[in-house]
Amino acid sequence: xxxxxxxxxxxxxxxxxxxxxxxxxxxxxxxxxxxxxxxxxxxxxxxxxxxxxxxxxxxxxxxxxxxxxxxxxxxxxxxxxxxxxxxxxxxxxxxxxxxxxxxxxxxxxxxxxxxxxxxxxxxxxxxxxxxxxxxxxxxxxxxxxxxxxxxxxxxxxxxxxxxxxxxxxxxxxxxxxxxxxxxxxxxxxxxxxxxxxxxxxxxxxxxxxxxxxxxxxxxxxxxxxxxxxxxxxxxxxxxxxxxxxxxxxxxxxxxxxxxxxxxxxxxxxxxxxxxxxxxxxxxxxxxxxxxxxxxxxxxxxxxxxxxxxxxxxxxxxxxxxxxxxxxxxxxxxxxxxxxxxxxxxxxxxxxxxxxxxxxxxxxxxxxxxxxxxxxxxxxxxxxxxxxxxxxxxxxxxxxxxxxxxxxxxxxxxxxxxxxxxxxxxxxxxxxxxxxxxxxxxxxx
Amino acid sequence: xxxxxxxxxxxxxxxxxxxxxxxxxxxxxxxxxxxxxxxxxxxxxxxxxxxxxxxxxxxxxxxxxxxxxxxxxxxxxxxxxxxxxxxxxxxxxxxxxxxxxxxxxxxxxxxxxxxxxxxxxxxxxxxxxxxxxxxxxxxxxxxxxxxxxxxxxxxxxxxxxxxxxxxxxxxxxxxxxxxxxxxxxxxxxxxxxxxxxxxxxxxxxxxxxxxxxxxxxxxxxxxxxxxxxxxxxxxxxxxxxxxxxxxxxxxxxxxxxxxxxxxxxxxxxxxxxxxxxxxxxxxxxxxxxxxxxxxxxxxxxxxxxxxxxxxxxxxxxxxxxxxxxxxxxxxxxxxxxxxxxxxxxxxxxxxxxxxxxxxxxxxxxxxxxxxxxxxxxxxxxxxxxxxxxxxxxxxxxxxxxxxxxxxxxxxxxxxxxxxxxxxxxxxxxxxxxxxxxxxxxxxxxxxxxxxxxxxxxxxxx
Numbered sequence: 001x002x003x004x005x006x007x008x009x010x011x012x013x014x015x016x017x018x019x020x021x022x023x024x025x026x027x028x029x030x031x032x033x034x035x036x037x038x039x040x041x042x043x044x045x046x047x048x049x050x051x052x053x054x055x056x057x058x059x060x061x062x063x064x065x066x067x068x069x070x071x072x073x074x075x076x077x078x079x080x081x082x083x084x085x086x087x088x089x090x091x092x093x094x095x096x097x098x099x100x101x102x103x104x105x106x107x108x109x110x111x112x113x114x115x116x117x118x119x120x121x122x123x124x125x126x127x128x129x130x131x132x133x134x135x136x137x138x139x140x141x142x143x144x145x146x147x148x149x150x151x152x153x154x155x156x157x158x159x160x161x162x163x164x165x166x167x168x169x170x171x172x173x174x175x176x177x178x179x180x181x182x183x184x185x186x187x188x189x190x191x192x193x194x195x196x197x198x199x200x201x202x203x204x205x206x207x208x209x210x211x212x213x214x215x216x217x218x219x220x221x222x223x224x225x226x227x228x229x230x231x232x233x234x235x236x237x238x239x240x241x242x243x244x245x246x247x248x249x250x251x252x253x254x255x256x257x258x259x260x261x262x263x264x265x266x267x268x269x270x271x272x273x274x275x276x277x278x279x280x281x282x283x284x285x286x287x288x289x290x291x292x293x294x295x296x297x298x299x300x301x302x303x304x305x306x307x308x309x310x311x312x313x314x315x316x317x318x319x320x321x322x323x324x325x326x327x328x329x330x331x332x333x334x335x336x337x338x339x340x341x342x343x344x345x346x347x348x349x350x351x352x353x354x355x356x357x358x359x360x361x362x363x364x365x366x367x368x369x370x371x372x373x374x375x376x377x378x379x380x381x382x383x384x385x386x387x388x389x390x391x392x393x394x395x396x397x398x399x400x401x402x403x404x405x406x407x408x409x410x411x412x413x414x415x416x417x418x419x420x421x422x423x424x425x426x427x428x429x430x431x432x433x434x435x436x437x438x439x440x441x442x443x444x
Numbered sequence: 445x446x447x448x449x450x451x452x453x454x455x456x457x458x459x460x461x462x463x464x465x466x467x468x469x470x471x472x473x474x475x476x477x478x479x480x481x482x483x484x485x486x487x488x489x490x491x492x493x494x495x496x497x498x499x500x501x502x503x504x505x506x507x508x509x510x511x512x513x514x515x516x517x518x519x520x521x522x523x524x525x526x527x528x529x530x531x532x533x534x535x536x537x538x539x540x541x542x543x544x545x546x547x548x549x550x551x552x553x554x555x556x557x558x559x560x561x562x563x564x565x566x567x568x569x570x571x572x573x574x575x576x577x578x579x580x581x582x583x584x585x586x587x588x589x590x591x592x593x594x595x596x597x598x599x600x601x602x603x604x605x606x607x608x609x610x611x612x613x614x615x616x617x618x619x620x621x622x623x624x625x626x627x628x629x630x631x632x633x634x635x636x637x638x639x640x641x642x643x644x645x646x647x648x649x650x651x652x653x654x655x656x657x658x659x660x661x662x663x664x665x666x667x668x669x670x671x672x673x674x675x676x677x678x679x680x681x682x683x684x685x686x687x688x689x690x691x692x693x694x695x696x697x698x699x700x701x702x703x704x705x706x707x708x709x710x711x712x713x714x715x716x717x718x719x720x721x722x723x724x725x726x727x728x729x730x731x732x733x734x735x736x737x738x739x740x741x742x743x744x745x746x747x748x749x750x751x752x753x754x755x756x757x758x759x760x761x762x763x764x765x766x767x768x769x770x771x772x773x774x775x776x777x778x779x780x781x782x783x784x785x786x787x788x789x790x791x792x793x794x795x796x797x798x799x800x801x802x803x804x805x806x807x808x809x810x811x812x813x814x815x816x817x818x819x820x821x822x823x824x825x826x827x828x829x830x831x832x833x834x835x836x837x838x839x840x841x842x843x844x845x846x847x848x849x850x851x852x853x854x855x856x857x858x859x860x861x862x863x864x865x866x867x868x869x870x871x872x873x874x875x876x877x878x879x880x881x882x883x884x885x886x887x888x889x890x891x892x893x894x895x896x897x898x899x900x901x902x903x904x905x
Contacts, residue, residue: 009534017540019490019559043488044820045463081453085748088738090456093806095813114813119457127453146751150707154754154774157706160600218463230451262704263600265593296521296533306530309586312593334593361538368540372559375491379821 009297011361017368021375022402023384026221027392032237033209036228037388037398039216041381047217049121050110050385051129052393054212055205057185058104058178058323059244066148066185067193069102071201073144075109076100080131084140087124094120097382102183105322106393112382115218122231129211130235132202138195145190152184160263161434168271171255172326172430178244179324207238212392216385246323249273254426258339258433265312266339267332269432270346272423274327277320277394283370283407284419285318285327290366291358291416292316292329292349297365300331303349310337310345322394327423339433350424354417363413370408465815467842468825471662475674479649482833483662484825490560492658493822495830496570500552500646502626503619503685503765511591511626512634512642517545517552518587519639523578532572541566543573547624550685550764551834552646557823560659564668571672574647584636595628599897602702602709603774606875609700609894610711613871614768618688645680649673653833658822687765690715694871696889697784701878702896708780708876709772712787714869716769719762719835723864725848726856727760727769730865732807733799733857734758734791735771739806741790742771750786752779758791764835769865780874781884788867795861798854812846 025039057068078084091098096113109128111121156162166182173180213232215224251273275281293300293316304311313332318325329350333342378384378401391400473481502513521536521543522529536543541558554574558566598604608623615621625631654673656665694714717727735742735758746756752775761767771791775783799807819825819842832841874881878893885891 009530011538012531012535014538014562014565017559017561019561021489041488044816045465046817046820081455085739085744089806092737092739092810094459095809095815095817097814097817112817114459114462114816116460116462118460120459123453123457131453143748143751147747147754150752150774150776151754153706153776158602158709158774160597234451264596295537297530297537302530302533305590306586312590312597332597335596365534365538365540368559368562369537369542370540372491372540372542372557375489375559376557376823379489379491379823381820 008302011359011365014364014368016364017371019375021378021405023378025388025398027398028225030208030229030233032233032235033207034232035212035392036225037212037214037392038221038224039214039384039388040219040221041217041384043218044381045115045218046112046381047115047118047121047215047219048110048112048381048385049118049125050108050214050216050382050389051125052106052108052212052214052389053206054105054210054393055107055241056103056105057181057183058246059205059241060181062176063189063192064197065181065189066183067189067197067201068107069183069185070145070148070190070193071198072100072102072107072109073148074136074140074198075128075132077140077144078135079128080134082124082127090120090124096121104179104183106390108386108389110382110385118215118219118224119227119231122227125213126231126235129206129208129232132206133199136195136198141193141195141198145193149187149190152187156184161261161267163259163261164267164269164432164434167257167259168269168430168432171257171432172271172273173249178246179321203238204241208232208235209237209240212389214385214388214392216388217381249324251428254429254431256431258435260437261434263434263436265333265335266337266342266436267330267434268339268343268346269434270329270343271430272327273428274318274325274423275419276323276325278322279325281419282318282320282325283404284411284415285325285423287363287366287370287408287411287416288420288423289316289318289327290369291353291362294366294369299349299353300329300346304331304342304345308345310334310342320390320394339435343431343433354420354424357417358413360413363416367408367411371405374404374408465846467819468657470829473666475649475670477649477674477676479652479654479673479676481666481669482653482655482829483660483665484657484829485660485662486657486822486825487659490659491822492558492560492563492566492656492660493826494556494566494570495655495826496554496574497653497655497830497834498552498554498574498647499651500642501548501550502624503549504646505619505642507617508630509634509638509642510622510630512638513552514547514625515588515591515631515634516639516642517547518591519579519584520545520554520573520577522583522587523580524572525576525578527572529583536569539565539569541569543569549620549624549767553830563660567668567672575676577643579636579639579643581636584639588631588634591625591631592628595625595631602705602707602875605700605702605896606709606711606873609698609875610713610770610871610873611768613694613698613873614714615688619685620688620763620765620767644678648678648680649676650679655826655829655833657825685765688715690869694869695892697872697874697885697891699878699882699885699891699893700873700875700896701893702875703877703879705777705875705877707774708777708783708874708881709774710780710783710787711770711772711873712784712870713768713770714871715766716760717762717864718764718766720837723860724762726852726860727864728811729804729807729849729852730794730857730860731758731760732810733803734794737807737810741793742787745786745790746773746775746783750779750782752776752783756787762835777876777880780876780881781887784872784885784888788870791861791865791870792867794865795858798858804854808849808852811849815842815845
């Protein structure tokens with residue numbers, strides 16, 4: 001059967017969501033400039049410690065792409081009082097979990113431990129903030145460089161469509177722009193990283209006054225603050241790094257490219273320059289992503305997978321980046337469907353949304369999905385600590401974690417339509433086709 | 445406030461008093477039709493996590509209908525009762541709820557997550573998908589085609605190629621040897637008739653368990669479920685799955701040739717153990733030491749010492765029958781032979797260099813002191829109770845878990861390695877560029893090189 005031109009759904013009546021969510025927190029600043037955010041939750045006997053530094057791949061020098069992330073790896077290799085393999089070992093021995101991550105705008109280090117081990121996490125994090133430099137060696141740098149190169153191979157080079165995002169970034173931003181390169185970096189730049197770079201980077205970006213410490217979980221806030229002060233208070237502040245200059249993208253015309261990959265079917269990436277995480281329109285932008293590809297009733301799912309049957313998978317999301325925003329539409333073709341055909345279908349759905357607008361019930365559903373997703377993202381203390389840290393570092397306001405619920409509720413149908421009209425234009429657009437190499441079996 | 449001068453940074457701060465572990469209380473109910481219900485109240489946030497377990501896993505498929513469990517699961521929400529596929533989608537999305545049917549080898553997992561203000565609507569939705577799926581011919585053929593397309597896309601993913609080739613070698617014709625979701629040859633033959641038959645026989649109240657955690661009130665929730673499922677009837681279920689038999693010997697390494705691959709995807713393993721058997725706890729602790737944690741021997745060797753990989757891990761996929769034990773990693777191509785060698789040596793080394801007290805302590809702590817974290821949120825609580833239910837573990841399984849882990853001795857670990865993890869019993873699979881790694885693998889036996897797209901999978905639909 002052909003579903004072509006099946007009508008858009010009739011939306012059932014659903015009572016408006018009333019569930020309220022609020023997380024109490026307090027914010028302090030130590031004398032050395034470290035911001036400390038405390039969120040008590042006496043539920044499970046666990047505590048999350050999250051340290052976010054305001055440095056990411058956008059701060060990297062030319063010829064040193066991937067360095068912020070490589071540096072993050074090195075920070076797990078011990079510090080003056082913590083042995084080379086001790087960091088993971090001590091946390092796992094305490095029954096905790098831990099990791100770190102690097103992105104364009106920030107680098108974070110986090111652990112969730114039984115609350116009886118709160119001091120252990122504070123000791124580990126403060127040691128690498130205050131006493132990292134003496135412990136780093138060429139051998140550790142070479143080992144983690146090899147690990148990171150294998151991470152690049154595993155997560156990007158050896159994955160289908162694995163080089164797509166870095167290609168989109170290259171198309172979207174001009175030479176020298178801080179968002180032009182991927183956080184994982186390029187092999188030759190990873191090879192070029194030196195021990196001197198490690199020391200420079202640490203001195204420049206890893207001071208207490210360039211970081212936010214969030215503690216969330218089973219403790220008494222005043223006591224937790226004393227502990228934070230005890231472990232971090234003596235670490236001297238440093239000169240604040242100059243913020244990297246981020247030029248707004250030109251948005252003066254569409255950029256497009258096609259690349260080959262070892263894949264069976266084409267995939268199309270469409271990126272629009274969009275509101276950043278800091279923008280008052282971020283929630284509307286995120287709702288547009290829910291409207292376009294979250295759920296089987298969403299526009300792209302309905303039009304491309306169910307109705308026209310040109311796609312096997314669709315995705316839409318907006319990156320919560322600090323300085324410039326990026327809104328992605330991604331669709332993977334069904335066998336036999338070409339990239340241009342798929343792109344045309346994607347643009348047709350977007351044009352329909354722009355020109356014919358949205359239904360109230362459709363937007364209400366997207367709002368409900370977004371609010372559900374928010375609750376799920378915040379239901380653990382580790383996730384909540386992460387959210388507070390992101391809000392504090394990227395928006396300067398940890399209260400956003402609570403405000404977000406109201407802000408999503410306040411986005412109107414007209415607000416979504418207005419933003420769609422502004423956003424989905426060719427001058428803001430980057431289009432990438434990833435197409436099968438010759439002889440790989442797809443009739444693109 | 446203590447001054448900074450008093451702080452001794454030279455040693456880790458000691459642990460403070462640990463609050464005793466409090467596991468959530470599950471209220472247990474049983475409806476007259478045999479369906480069971482487990483409810484844990486946790487009203488911290490206005491959310492509900494639900495899981496309905498149905499005796500409809502992939503292992504129960506007739507051999508020539510591989511993929512029917514998955515296809516049935518996907519079709520539950522593609523039209524039900526009077527509602528079309530589109531109307532079902534609009535209903536769920538309007539509620540803002542999430543629904544997913546994940547098919548395992550042993551059972552089908554129907555999961556929902558939603559905000560508590562839509563609980564009645566979410567339960568109505570669940571009732572519809574479980575009891576009244578329409579299986580309209582048009583939707584069956586569409587979803588089957590989507591599944592076939594997906595099988596084709598999976599050929600691009602080296603990790604999936606490696607997993608599939610590994611289980612085929614280890615289990616042969618046993619149901620654990622085929623991917624959940626089936627292969628192209630069997631999926632292509634499935635239709636409305638097979639899906640209806642599978643649903644009719646398998647989606648029955650007997651054996652069904654609904655687990656709910658979050659902002660619910662147990663007695664009221666029970667009543668709400670009874671109103672929707674109390675008159676659900678039907679009996680079915682065939683005999684239990686036969687235990688897998690190890691093949692005569694693993695033979696030499698299988699090398700799936702993926703030209704110009706940027707890395708080698710590696711799998712090393714064999715038939716492992718069932719959930720909850722006599723060797724379960726020793727094997728669990730052994731695995732934590734060998735490859736279950738970041739600090740485990742294999743990862744420390746391959747990543748932190750050699751720098752060959754971003755990571756390496758081992759896992760026992762405990763199931764109702766003996767699921768696989770497998771070590772997985774992706775290494776730079778030149779290190780493929782080295783990775784096999786080191787993985788085999790580390791596995792055997794668990795018997796020849798048994799864990800010392802500190803290593804054993806770390807593994808046990810990682811398993812037991814993490815329990816409060818593993819029960820933190822409604823979704824996590826649900827998951828822990830699913831384990832207890834699917835594997836028919838004692839009701840106090842999690843309450844007694846710590847003691848049973850603690851009871852494992854170094855000698856039992858050695859015994860588990862000798863009986864279930866010997867190097868000569870391990871199957872070796874690499875998905876890599878044969879031109880780069882082929883000859884290096886000869887030290888592990890006769891290398892069988894296969895194309896990345898075996899004939900069956902390459903057939904056009």
